[in-house]
Amino acid sequence: LDNMVDDYWKLRYRRGLQSWKTSQLPSVITHNLVDDAGDDILNFVRRANLVNNRHDRVKIVYHPDFVSTTSPLFGMDYGQFVRGCHLGVFPSYYEPWGYTPLECVARGVPAVTSDLSGFGDYVQKNVPEHEDKGIFVVNRQERSFDQSAEELTNMMWDFVLQNRRERITQRNRVESSADIFDWKNLRVYYDRAYALALERQ
Incomplete structure (x- = not known):
């Protein structure tokens, strides 16, 4: 069976299981910043309590980088x-x-x-x-x-x-x-x- 499923779908399956089992909230940021305590956007998100709780009507994905085809997150220009x-x-x-x-x-x-x-x-x-x-x-x-x-x-x-x-x-x-x-x-x-x-x- 392992030979029939490629690595991409195996990784998606493992990540799906991991996110299902975890009790942590999804991160609001896609990167680790050197000085995240000094980042104005992150500080606003924290003050506004926009931390991706299940009941939050607004979900945050802060991507502090350029969008490009080489970005693993988006993979588009x-x-x-x-x-x-x-x-x-x-x-x-x-x-x-x-x-x-x-x-x-x-x-x-x-x-x-x-x-x-x-x-x-x-x-x-x-x-x-x-x-x-x-x-x-x-x-x-x-x-x-x-x-x-x-x-x-x-x-x-x-x-x-x-x-x-x-x-x-x-x-x-x-x-x-x-x-x-x-x-x-x-x-x-x-x-x-x-x-x-x-x-x-």
Whole structure:
């Protein structure tokens, strides 16, 4: 019988048995960190008591490394990983531009950004009906953290209430709006900024 089952399935079987027999909670992190007591994300997870208890409605998998095809955990490139997600959430406090929500949009994944990022600011000013296109912007300018968190919560709640057909339709809209952010369209703004900088010298 051992000759009929390859090593991969033997390993999966042993790991399955081990996880079934253990009383320990699943780890929230995929790597051992040199200074995990100083890691901001782990400290937040601990303070919030998000420790993967059976009754927790939110489960955490913190992967403090780049996603790549050589990673034994994912075994896929970053683009494939992003494409497999349902929603990208990046409500930045400040970013000059902020590429992560744009990377989602380019791959047809709805994304949340904030009006304190250059990308979010650009979307609000230049993309009409951006929420219908699956690009959501949390208002953080001159608003309290709690107000912004409430808005983000409502956005995410509305998203999870969508049925499968609505999510697919939204993904298609996101993907079709990605051309708005093509370099050939955005370059004109860089050219203007460069010309303005030369004028002011």
